[in-house]
Amino acid sequence: KEQGGDSEDSGSSGSSSTADSGKYETILYREEGKITYITLNRPKKMNSITPEMYQELTDALSNAANNKSYATVITGAGKQFSAGNDLGSVAKYLGMGRPMKEIAEESAVLLEKFVTAFIDHPKLLVGVVQGPCIGIACTTMGLYDVVYASDAAYFHTPFTSLGLTPEGCSSYTFKKIMGPIKANEMLLLGKKLQAAEALQAGFVTEVFPSESFDTEVKRKLEQIPKLLPNSLLESKKFMRSLNQGKLHKVNQLECDKLIGMWQGDECLNAAAKFMSRK
Amino acid sequence: KEQGGDSEDSGSSGSSSTADSGKYETILYREEGKITYITLNRPKKMNSITPEMYQELTDALSNAANNKSYATVITGAGKQFSAGNDLGSVAKYLGMGRPMKEIAEESAVLLEKFVTAFIDHPKLLVGVVQGPCIGIACTTMGLYDVVYASDAAYFHTPFTSLGLTPEGCSSYTFKKIMGPIKANEMLLLGKKLQAAEALQAGFVTEVFPSESFDTEVKRKLEQIPKLLPNSLLESKKFMRSLNQGKLHKVNQLECDKLIGMWQGDECLNAAAKFMSRK
């Protein structure tokens, strides 16, 4: 299924694309060997996630779920993995005179579906985090099976500076991954977790120097097709089944909670301040 | 609400007090800026916790829960954070001829309410552990959101030398925090966890040298009022809600269990041995 044709906008992690790529505006999508590659592809906007990108990623994860690949690899084009939610989109909607309540409810539906696609993804989900990973890109990282990070990466969820509460199941997964004390440091105190700390905390699988990152990751990914696929996918499915119901419940509660937070003064002020800086 | 007036007995972490302080015999209580400071204040008795101190701490946590602060900081006066339960109190009651069964049942009620105050505390709960932290002071540390420890601190729960079973939800929280193997080492084998090991285990947020501890902690606490308070408190509330029911259940089971343990030969012998050493 591999096809020629370079995408000039793409980062170092994906150079070839497939016919399917044409479907998407904000991401690259490519199936190669036994792996599906999805690249967040708005490098000039630090791969911040617009409503369109939420939908395209959800759709791409659905495609990857149903193809013949064993694994789905998500990475970012350019120097950032992702700056998280695109605040410009919210401003645009507000500028169009739409009431915040309506935007909030719509966003919650979009977010819940997006996170659901991560919770239920049936393939080995691999994060290739070549640079900073913020907000929703960071919280959903807790739903990946394997994460390779460059030493140029960090992980950041500045919710208490933005007037928000946790999403992406991070209120649940971060405690499970790194224990409550480190989870609180990130989710409540807004601590930036550097790649080396993330390794220590069990948040990422391995960290490689940024100079050799692509080569090292390539070597790692080459191992995946050697695993027995039925065993791999049944093992993942079994392990996920043990907390899948809890994850769906947490996702729903987080999204419900955010409808109120997005309309609160703290969040609106933080967004206004962000916009005025631009 | 800040008030003048020094308390001669207080340790390094709290020098000013409020009108409210007058209410308490065994602790200091002070509201300053957006933070409530509670200091265990029986330094000559290593801040061991008497029935009166259990009640005063429960009451102080209730006050802090309902004031305008964002955060509640608990520390100890003098060189120990706390030596844990005051065994002298038990001896005193026994000396008064009260039956052990009655004392045990009464103590279980007191303990359950005390631990409940930690589980349900709605503010950011910060432990400032300037020295050794033992028994119930250590087990409840698993219910704090943030813990700063001096390198002079250690954490110790010598239950299997005292004829006891875990309390303060530690039978649940310690496994969640540091994994079952390290939790067993503390709770079953009575290992002392040094500050550096506690950091490694995810039991504390940061460790500072004892010489600069006050200054470093002050700097950390100054960051708290910069967080958006609604976001901070709603995030904490949301995260706690995910295991609050479990924590209440564990607390109740632990206290029920202890009623029997306190009346057992192992515990009575250990208490007698302790008393004869004094």
Added chain:
Amino acid sequence: KEQGGDSEDSGSSGSSSTADSGKYETILYREEGKITYITLNRPKKMNSITPEMYQELTDALSNAANNKSYATVITGAGKQFSAGNDLGSVAKYLGMGRPMKEIAEESAVLLEKFVTAFIDHPKLLVGVVQGPCIGIACTTMGLYDVVYASDAAYFHTPFTSLGLTPEGCSSYTFKKIMGPIKANEMLLLGKKLQAAEALQAGFVTEVFPSESFDTEVKRKLEQIPKLLPNSLLESKKFMRSLNQGKLHKVNQLECDKLIGMWQGDECLNAAAKFMSRK
């Protein structure tokens, strides 16, 4: 109950045996002081676990559960702790013309009972891992209370090379012990966890150099009889009660799942390949 009589086949960790030992073909069993010692004793076969050894270990754990010991120590004779499931036994049964479905269902019953004996074991369960620990020997390690490892030990669960899914409650315990990312690395990617990494991950209590391993472990085990036994056993019982139901459920689900996996092409091919190498 201690008895004389050396077993020439035993490893460094157990030299004396009791009358009971005579009951067993594949293990050594010895009660000494307050500790019951069980030694996997097929060193020429890397202590791989045959159906007979499954049954003898289950029986020995039952004996140890009901004697006067405080603790049960399991170790391996020779250089390996255990190579895991004995694939030769499966081949033998197949060679006898028994249908794979029948073997699979029978094996699942055997496995579930074996793992149940670990889940419900009421004494302090101590692993003394003097060398490589693989497969079912590794997964059940997540059910021990205390694990001492030699620096010659490693931990390995190559399920996705064998066409299998996790057992021994590892799909649940490994996540609790080392977090999901490290658990996935072992259970999905088949990473070998070296002793030092196992310590870091909270999978083992302490690691000692192989030269001084026996001496260091002896010193550790001598501390156990100093603990107050009722407190120790009641504490273990209480802590286990908090997740015992979940562990039984996971054990049952894992065994049910394996009935299908054992009959799958991936597993049969892997077994055939293994046999042809011998």
